[in-house]
Amino acid sequence: MYAERRARLAAQMQPGAVAVLATAPEVLRNGDSDYPYRHDSYFYYLTGFTEPESVLVLVAARGDAPARAILFCREKNLEREIWDGFRHGPEAARVAFGFDEAYPVDELDAQMGKLLANVPALYYALGHSAALDAQVSGWLKAVRAQGRTGITAPSATHHLSGLIDEMRLLKDAGEQTLMARAAAIAAAAHARAMRFTRPGVFEYEIEAELQHEFRRNGAQFPAYTPIVASGANACVLHYSANNQPCRDGELVLVDAGCEFDGYASDITRTWPVSGRFTEPQRILYELVLQAQEAAFAAIVPGRPYSDMHEAAVKVLAGGMLDLGLLAKSKYASVEDAIADKAHLQFYMHGTGHWLGMDVHDVGPYRDLSLPAHPSRALLAGMALTVEPGIYVRPAEGVPEQFWNIGIRIEDDVLVTEGGCRILSGDAPKAVAEVEALMGEA
Structure with a gap:
């Protein structure tokens, strides 16, 4: 090889x-x-x-x-x-x-x-x-x-x-097998962390559960410093202190992946510390899930890489308008809100990145062979993450029920001839699935 x-x-x-x-x-x-x-x-x-x-x-x-x-x-x-x-x-x-x-x-x-x-x-x-x-x-x-x-x-x-x-952008069969294994190990680690979580545990205790599952299954390293961000910490995109207690009524956002035989996984899940979502948390969580599903549907060979981000942003911006995070009186349509970049207040990052030997893997996102450098077309064998999110900091005009809620849902995806294959699908993410798993614990 x-x-x-x-x-x-x-x-x-x-x-x-x-x-x-x-x-x-x-x-x-x-x-x-x-x-x-x-x-x-x-x-x-x-x-x-x-x-x-x-x-x-x-x-x-x-x-x-x-x-x-x-x-x-x-x-x-x-x-x-x-x-x-x-x-x-x-x-x-x-x-x-x-x-x-x-x-x-x-x-x-x-x-x-x-x-x-x-x-x-x-x-x-x-x-x-x-x-x-x-x-x-x-x-x-x-x-x-x-x-x-x-x-x-x-x-x-x-x-x-x-x-x-x-x-490196196109993963061969051997690489795909290693990436699937890395994703499976990380998915098991997220499930373990969900079962462990309860009010009063510290973020670093959850991190320890993740690391235990990584090594127990043969992963050599974490693929990056894990993010375990509870409450308002989840609104800090690259939070890494992992030293605060998790409180009843809060969410905890966990962004953690492992490296297995040189290949990285990168999974984010967000779950309720108490084991059940509050109504405002559930509303925002399901909005992010819908955005991720829209992004998955846009991952097709031949389509531009940027299509998945645009699909996710459209869903998120529409939800922000419906929920009053963005003022409907100011924008005649979702497209107007996006054109004004209003969604950036609550969703300020891209919807994914290349994945492989490096967690942010190599390769340009634009077609440098064309004059305008448009977004490059996806090809079967490419691997990437899909990670929409929403982060609501306290601010004037923002409904208080959503304050300090940070949610991100991230999966590892392989582009296939017919669309895409989700490598990290074993990590629970549906509301009922998460609540049932935490209820068992």
Whole structure:
């Protein structure tokens, strides 16, 4: 699988060109303790290799010379393995991961001086790492210094990430399976958190239930810092303190997903702390559900990505007018309210984002090949989230019964040939379903 991806990337490169891609560095937390290590997504997508201090070099085919995939990684070191764990070493990594060549990472500078000599172009993600930028600059300088001997340096530099972004946008069967597993684990975690919730528990206790279910089912990490926001905290989009008690009569908004074998899930559910929605909470909650259903219906291959957002906004804005959140006397129609951007007071974010190895996955949302850069068309194999919401802060003219209610409902979706498949559907979200689950607890 990884070799096939490398071959596809090399085929898009200029003949004989060289691409350089490094994994993420280890990062010191404090003293002599590092943050938990997580590989670079681009690097992992092309290699499947998770060890730090690793670099991939691709050489595109030219004439009779075939394409080559070269790995630079840490040497085998039995003493360090006692302290830090198993290392493949170059030769074992070459065999296990299907590289054509592999060398110790300490030889990178010396080898790159040879690999960049007399090649037409370099593909590299400039600005991704200041340290690697400096190293690449040194390689090019060393090659140019040999100009009097007839050796030439690459005459062009191309941005590497853009090519990989387009590849990563379309998930193959293996990726779809991993994403479905990540979504299933996160869905079970949300159900567990619902059963646990009751008045008086702290937000961090709910977070602990989520994390327990993630790890119990084999997920390696949370895909991002979980949001557990009760009461007015739910009106803070990226709330992360998770340190307040959950009170009777409030809602709790939980945005949490896990990472399973390199792929993220991203689910948001909102439920009543007491186990039953109040009438104002239920009204707003079902409005958000209706908006999500409208967005799902707009996810069809060939339709613009932006259609799902527009469908959700139309439903939400209409509900805001009907409920008195927006003044009907001011707007002759839903379209007028949207044109005036009045809905932004209560719904200020987009309805989704790409999903994959990164929770906010790579790839442009617009078709950059067309002059006006319109929203790009959806294709089968794309994965995205659908996350409409409504957030009502106290304000003059806003009905008090809705104050401090924040609701978001988010699912993970795969675009299919006939429409879409909801990967996270096991996470309860219908009013009756949520109340029944919490009632059992």
